[in-house]
Amino acid sequence: MAINIDTVYQTVQALANKEQRGYITPQEFNLFANQAQQDIYEQYIYDLQVVKRQGPSVLSLGDSVNVIKTKLQAFLSLTDVINGTDLPPSHYYGEIYLEQGGERRTLKQVDPDTVTALLLSNFHKQGFTDAVYFMDGPKHIQVWDGNGQITNGITVEKLNTKLSLCVWGYVVVNEQPVYNYQTSTNFSLHPSEQSDLVIKILKLAGISIEDQQLFSAASAEDGLNTQQENK
Numbered sequence: 001m002a003i004n005i006d007t008v009y010q011t012v013q014a015l016a017n018k019e020q021r022g023y024i025t026p027q028e029f030n031l032f033a034n035q036a037q038q039d040i041y042e043q044y045i046y047d048l049q050v051v052k053r054q055g056p057s058v059l060s061l062g063d064s065v066n067v068i069k070t071k072l073q074a075f076l077s078l079t080d081v082i083n084g085t086d087l088p089p090s091h092y093y094g095e096i097y098l099e100q101g102g103e104r105r106t107l108k109q110v111d112p113d114t115v116t117a118l119l120l121s122n123f124h125k126q127g128f129t130d131a132v133y134f135m136d137g138p139k140h141i142q143v144w145d146g147n148g149q150i151t152n153g154i155t156v157e158k159l160n161t162k163l164s165l166c167v168w169g170y171v172v173v174n175e176q177p178v179y180n181y182q183t184s185t186n187f188s189l190h191p192s193e194q195s196d197l198v199i200k201i202l203k204l205a206g207i208s209i210e211d212q213q214l215f216s217a218a219s220a221e222d223g224l225n226t227q228q229e230n231k
Helices: 005-016 026-053 063-075 112-120 191-208 212-229
Strands: 076-081 093-100 103-106 132-135 141-144 154-159 170-173 176-179
Touching: 005 026, 005 191, 026 063, 026 191, 063 076, 076 093, 093 141, 112 132, 112 141, 141 154
Parallel strands: none
Antiparallel strands: 076 154, 093 103, 093 154, 132 141, 170 176
């Protein structure tokens, strides 16, 4: 379910016009709306990458990580990967899967030294029953099956590199812009981000119309939202 762009537009205008603080043109709103949407999206990716660098054990902990992954679900897609090659371009990679015999399994990531040690040890090699993968470069993937052989049938979860543009479309009636749903495109973000979108658009508008009060009020609300999300 998408965030209705007219709902956000009307809310932003109502708050911006409070106490005659200023009017945001449709062109300005569309510019600010796309910037705000992209900022929120990129923050998701940044937060996930920070957690991912802390190790697999951290990834399984905390509701905040699951919340972010839920919000990003709509932007994830599965892409085939050839073993021993670079992963496709993406801001973020999720699970790596191995598909064999109509069954899809999530692969565990290990370091290259682990695979080498397993292959050199007959004792440990007997327990090497699950396929694993390791990265021998920033994006270069190697997958080994239970027999220590390189395998194919690999797919990776990746995020779309770009969001679709959102547009508040309108027609002019009596010299005033009136919402036109036929030429509009809603936000792509999760519905829970509606308040954050309003706040971030107001912050951008406050800078544009040089209204320090509007910017400060939006910044304070943004800070409060961040504190509540981090509790």
